[in-house]
Amino acid sequence: MRVAIVAESFLPEVNGVSNSVIRVLEHLRRTGHEALVIAPDTPPSQPRADRIYDGIRVHRVPSRMFPKVTTLPLGVPTPRLVKVLRGFDPHVVHLASPALLGYGGVRAARWLGVPTVAVYQTDVPGFAASYGIPMTARAAWAWFRHLHGLADRTLAPSSVTMESLVAQRFPRVHRWARGVDVLRFAPSARNQALRAQWSPRGKPIVGFVGRLAPEKHVERLIGLAAGGAVQVVIVGDGVDRDKLQSAMPTAVFTGALYGDELAAAYASMDVFVHPGEHETFCQVVQEALASGLPVIAPDAGGPRDLVTPWRTGLLLAVNEFESRLPDAVAHLTSERSRYALAARRSVIGRSWPVICDELLGHYEAVLSPFVRRQLVSTRHALGE
Numbered sequence: 001m002r003v004a005i006v007a008e009s010f011l012p013e014v015n016g017v018s019n020s021v022i023r024v025l026e027h028l029r030r031t032g033h034e035a036l037v038i039a040p041d042t043p044p045s046q047p048r049a050d051r052i053y054d055g056i057r058v059h060r061v062p063s064r065m066f067p068k069v070t071t072l073p074l075g076v077p078t079p080r081l082v083k084v085l086r087g088f089d090p091h092v093v094h095l096a097s098p099a100l101l102g103y104g105g106v107r108a109a110r111w112l113g114v115p116t117v118a119v120y121q122t123d124v125p126g127f128a129a130s131y132g133i134p135m136t137a138r139a140a141w142a143w144f145r146h147l148h149g150l151a152d153r154t155l156a157p158s159s160v161t162m163e164s165l166v167a168q169r170f171p172r173v174h175r176w177a178r179g180v181d182v183l184r185f186a187p188s189a190r191n192q193a194l195r196a197q198w199s200p201r202g203k204p205i206v207g208f209v210g211r212l213a214p215e216k217h218v219e220r221l222i223g224l225a226a227g228g229a230v231q232v233v234i235v236g237d238g239v240d241r242d243k244l245q246s247a248m249p250t251a252v253f254t255g256a257l258y259g260d261e262l263a264a265a266y267a268s269m270d271v272f273v274h275p276g277e278h279e280t281f282c283q284v285v286q287e288a289l290a291s292g293l294p295v296i297a298p299d300a301g302g303p304r305d306l307v308t309p310w311r312t313g314l315l316l317a318v319n320e321f322e323s324r325l326p327d328a329v330a331h332l333t334s335e336r337s338r339y340a341l342a343a344r345r346s347v348i349g350r351s352w353p354v355i356c357d358e359l360l361g362h363y364e365a366v367l368s369p370f371v372r373r374q375l376v377s378t379r380h381a382l383g384e
Helices: 016-030 080-088 100-112 124-131 138-147 159-167 190-198 216-228 243-249 257-266 281-290 319-335 336-347 352-364 370-383
Strands: 002-007 034-040 057-061 093-096 116-119 153-156 173-175 205-209 232-234 252-255 272-274 294-297 313-318
Touching: 002 016, 002 080, 002 100, 016 034, 016 093, 016 281, 016 352, 034 080, 034 100, 057 080, 080 100, 080 124, 093 100, 093 352, 100 116, 100 138, 116 352, 153 159, 153 190, 153 352, 205 216, 205 257, 205 281, 216 232, 216 243, 216 319, 232 257, 243 252, 272 281, 272 319, 281 294, 281 336, 294 319, 319 336
Parallel strands: 002 034, 002 093, 034 057, 093 116, 116 153, 153 173, 205 232, 205 272, 232 252, 272 294, 294 313
Antiparallel strands: none
């Protein structure tokens, strides 16, 4: 199968969208499929982004910064999209968190008669509220309903998101979750030297991982850090970093971490807190659970599917999050061993190969019967 992935965000940006696309690309290569990525270039003021990823061609489109909309560069679709897609001749187009570039992608695919699978991954109406954008939630929903209505299938990452999309009259919505690397993110990555560096007085370590941007609401940790009972560690970078460092002078800010360093950071925490409610899935919560961390998150969005209250962590009402956070942390640190074991067990069966095989099933479901028969014949001819 030939799969063209139109990604609203991709490397060098590191976030939930780009990480998911990377995992899908790895699985496509491993299972013998061809792939093409169409993604934003870096802004004109920065070095050009790579045109190849792990042997896979990445076609870049111009990007622009829209600070009032997002901290990430947005790709601007061009007429060349049709030519690029026609040249690759995909069986299916995967739209990763489609917005501006994704809209161009779905229009080009429809013009060429190629089926599309749109992965809804960003709570844009919620983000708009966080950034103070005058665009109303109703207008945002109307735009994305139109965009996803052009796709043959929309995939929602959590039950809460799926319910929201159905309530907003999005058509053809199906569930597709996210995988987690349970070998990399594991309790065995715990680093005592790192813990001593972060918390020389031996205070429990409460951590956050993610972009430091308005929609993540990291400012909800300010009171916890000021209380002095725990050591707060913030892993990540973004436009809010300077402001947050000024507000939390006792917190440790590591900057963005990746790979084994990130895994060690997770595992070296005692409790993980994700304070933002605008998450369609929340991959960092899943990585924290795999690392054996009890999790505190808002009782909203994707974390509802991931955190089992009083077993793997706690879900707090959004309007009470800051006031209830210190007591929640105290409870989880006092019973950490029990929660940690249950946290790890809760995600063991969610490997990326399993999740990506489900995605291939969604791809095949939107193909025409003729194309499906062609692909089956090809697999038989190859002895697969």
